[in-house]
Amino acid sequence: MDEDRKTPEQRAQMTDIERLRHSTAHVLATAILKIWPEAQFAAGPPVDNGFYYDVDLPHRISPDDFEKIEAEMKKEIKANHPFERVEVSRDEALALGTKGRLAALSDRNEPSKFKLDIIENIPPGETISLYRNGDFIDLCAGPHVMRTGNIGAFKLTSLASAYYKGDEKNPQLQRVYGTAFKTRKELDDYFAMLEEAKKRDHRKLGRELELFVFDDDVGPGLPMFLPRGAVIAEELEKLAKETEFAAGYQRVRTPHIARESLYRKSGHVPYYVESMFPPMELLEEGDRKKLENLAIAKAKHLKSFDEASERVWVRFFDELKKPETSREDLFDELGLINAAEDADRAQIARIDELSRSLGDRYYLKAMNCPHHHKLFAALPRSYRDLPLRLAEYGTDYRYEKSGELFGLMRVRSLQMNDAHLYMTPEQFEAEFNAVNQMYLNYFKLFGIDKYLMRFSTHDPAKLGQKFVDEPELWKKTEDMTRNVLKNSGINFVEVPNEAAFYGPKIDVQAWSVIGREFSIATNQVDFAQPRSFDLRYKDRDNTEKTPICIHRAPLGTHERFIGFLIEHYAGNFPLWLSPEQVRILTIGDEPELLDYARAILNELRGHQVRAEIDISTDKINGKIQRAEQMKVHTMFVIGKRDLEAKVISVRVHGRGNLGATPRDEVISTLLEQIKTRAA
RNA sequence: GCCGACGUAGCUCAGCUGGUAGAGCAACGGUUUCGUAAACCGUAGGUCACGGGUUCGAAUCCCGUCGUCGGCUCCA
Structure with a gap:
């Protein structure tokens, strides 16, 4: 957390509108305290279209309370209190927080707990400042507008819950959202714009224009295209097939499911298994019973181990209490605990392995790459065959979390404009550029002029968890990709920790006319899967080498791309x-x-x-x-x-x-x- | 997944603090023969998301389930 901390200088660089909204957040807190003096506040920053303040309060705020809160806010604005900045020492800040005086109108019986925590996280030497408007004093780096009266027009907009510092281990707070502008007219224009945006919403147009539907019996996140929507999908496929044919791609077709062993090789199990539908199990009658017993064995084992481990820990704590126990003996005790845990893990792993060996498990595919790798491996390959470009409008299924589902933009069944390109390292730059060029041509065709290339790299701390554990290859491919991007002169931003598990990637982000953000295209480097599938080609020097693979989907998925196009054209298709x-x-x-x-x-x-x-x-x-x-x-x-x-x-x-x-x-x-x- | 709001006819929506469901458009049947954004009359259409509870009585109140939407990174 600390390394991402904004410096006071960075904070001071708020735009005028952010400053206004940040001040409105303080006014919101002031109003809430007038109604509920026991409210505890956490953070209240300006955000994209307004501001929020996170508050902990026994009363559950509902939209019905907005009127009352807004009335108090208006009083505070009418009073036109100045925002006064006071710099204090750490001790003074802590003393005020302990008295409950921070983010409050007066001293209180309860300390300002979140503010005290925030003070703890301020690095030594950094200035600590308070802001005051009327009776309200808040720990705050600022900046603010001069007076509360400078807030021209505001409105509370919505409620949400949010964990303190975004961490689900922390308490849940009520987040009150609002927005503010200098003038009433700007506020009205903003809401008018939101109304306009609603008319272009792909979910609304999708229904009105009879493009697609969802049905409860089919399931959440599983869109069905009506004839009028299917037409768009087919036109996009025609476009992709023509473009890809001309670019030397070959089309393939693969099944929608595969055995677990395929996904173990690819690494989807375990790296991606959370995003896949649970497997279909094909079991003989006897296997089912065995499997149940293995599950019982696992549960029993875990329980008995827990009890045993509890006894060992108790013994360790007993020894810890005795001053005469030597340092070495204590470490030995700890070593015994570790050894016991390792043994336990090994036994659990054996039980899991036994379970896996029973019957057959098939997964719905979440990506097409493993199947395509198998097609690469199906024939002996020479350097003369490369680059080999295998394309398919593949049908994939991903188990997106229920709260993530959103119209056509985030779905559980999707068809992707997919292809996998296999090449030698010398061919990488040309192939990678050609893919980028393909996007740009599509963007021109659709009149998409606002987009951003996001170059996602890995986080070395998460090797082996989120990313395959190949530090050397990560570095090499990331450097290679970065160079290609730089040489091609394409604008990009680098985003750490968002790579695919098998390699760095580029996502192209675009915005529909109503400002909704989409990742519509992707171009990914894969050094991991060709190795784990043992893909090879015979090179000029008669040695076998592993190809580099590029995964790419310039039109993304039908679902998302059509959703994007609906909003982009407001339903008025060319x-x-x-x-x-x-x-x-x-x-x-x-x-x-x-x-x-x-x-x-x-x-x-x-x-x-x-x-x-x-x-x-x-x-x-x-x-x-x-x-x-x-x-x-x-x-x-x-x-x-x-x-x-x-x-x-x-x-x-x-x-x-x-x-x-x-x-x-x-x-x-x-x-x-x-x-x-x-x- | 978590928090909150919402779920009434194919669509958009009305239905007050509990008293037995309504409009416009669409559909269907007629009449109308119209030159660039809505001719007229009529008919039919609902297990008020689903399940349970409270009540003499539930679309309305309570609980649960499902679904949709908003939010869950943006740090005094």
Whole structure:
């Protein structure tokens, strides 16, 4: 924690709006104390869209309390108290905290426990400061606005719970969120913007445009695509297949499940097993009984060991009490405890191993790489075969925690634009760059201009737990990747401790128009799995070598990418992606007119255009209204006049009536736009 | 997973402190023949998420389960 601590200088660099919001947090605390004087406060910083203050309070704050709290806040703002800074010594700060005076309106019977803890964590020599507004005094580095009256407009927004310092071992606090602006208008604009954002929410549009649904009987996080949504997935697949074919990829197909042994080799068990669905067990009747008995044996063993270990510890503490027991004897005692624990672990491991040897276990695949590695290994490979690029729109299942699920963005079933590239070290730079280039081309096509490349590296402290234990290879591949990034001139930020378990990676983060953040693409280096799968190629010098592998998914998963595109385009897809590209709307229902409309429909469908026809009894305005609501890209409005002149009146969603044009011209322009994936 | 809010017709929502469920749109059946964002009339549609409890009586109150949403990194 301490190494990440902000210096007082860094804290002082708050923007004006952060400063305002931070001050509002103090006003919030002031108001809460007026209502509940026993409240204990922890931290109250400004955050992205506002501020919060964490409070420990027996009363459970509900949104119904907001009005009351806001009324007290308004009084404090109206009083226009100055924010006064006072620097104090550590002893003075501790004395105030002990009297309960920190984050309080007066001395209290209970000490300000969180504030005292925070003081403990302030490094020696660093200035300790307090801020005061009216009766409220808080331990605070600042900075603040000059007076409470400078807070123009604010609103409490929501409640959440949060662990003190984000650690689940710490007590749970109530977190009150709010936001504040200099002026009332800015506050209103902010809430208006949130309303606008809601309209673009992919979950809302997904329902309205009939793209996808969730169903309780199918299960949480398991989206099903309706025909209109499936169209988008298929168009994306076509795009990927074309692009990848041109880039020398080859397509493969693999099953959705595999035996446990595959995932032991890959390292998914144990490194990734938390994120996988529990295995399907194929057991004979007798095996099941054996397995139950082994589970009982394990439980008994753990229990008897606990009791035995308790006795040993008691003996150790007894010895500890006797001053005459020598240092050496005490260490010997400890050594006995360790030895006993090791023996115990070995026995537990043997029981686990016996359990595993029974029956067969199959996992739903969470990634496609192990299967692809097996395909690499299926044939003898020469350096002449490299780089070998195996691509598949693989279907994966990941057991995301229930609280993490979110619309299409975080799901448990997903289809990934996946491929694994196997290469020699000399080929790495070119391949890695080509993948990055592929992203950038896609981004251009979709008009994504705001994105960030995150280069994730490992944390040496977590080797063997979160990351495979290969310190040398980590360093080598991270250096190699960093160099490629630097040489290519792509902007990136480096994020420690977020690598995949098998190697460093690059994620491309983008923001949808409503400001929601997405990791949409990924490019990962894997030095670990090729080794554990013993993948080899015969090099020029007739020796066998292990290839480097790149995992990459430039369009991420269908689920997330489609979710992103829905918000990005606000449901107004470009022609080539549009679920319904053309709807023909007839004015009247004379047989000749319907024949003309149907002939156009058939011609379009003959060219693989997704076209529909509306010959309902609605008036033309009604037909247009419905087509517009479904965001149909192009409407062909066909009446008697069009029939006679052999023209089509074209109306484009969002652009209105474009007038009548000869039939052949309209259709050839349309086909050309689809073919070129025009924006 | 944890904390909180929410769950009423296909969709959007109403239903006050408990008295037996309602509107608009969509659907369906008619009538209407309309030139660029909604013609008219009618019909049907609900185990009020699920399970239990309190009560003479529960969509409404209580408990549990499931699901959805917000938050759980941002450190005086």
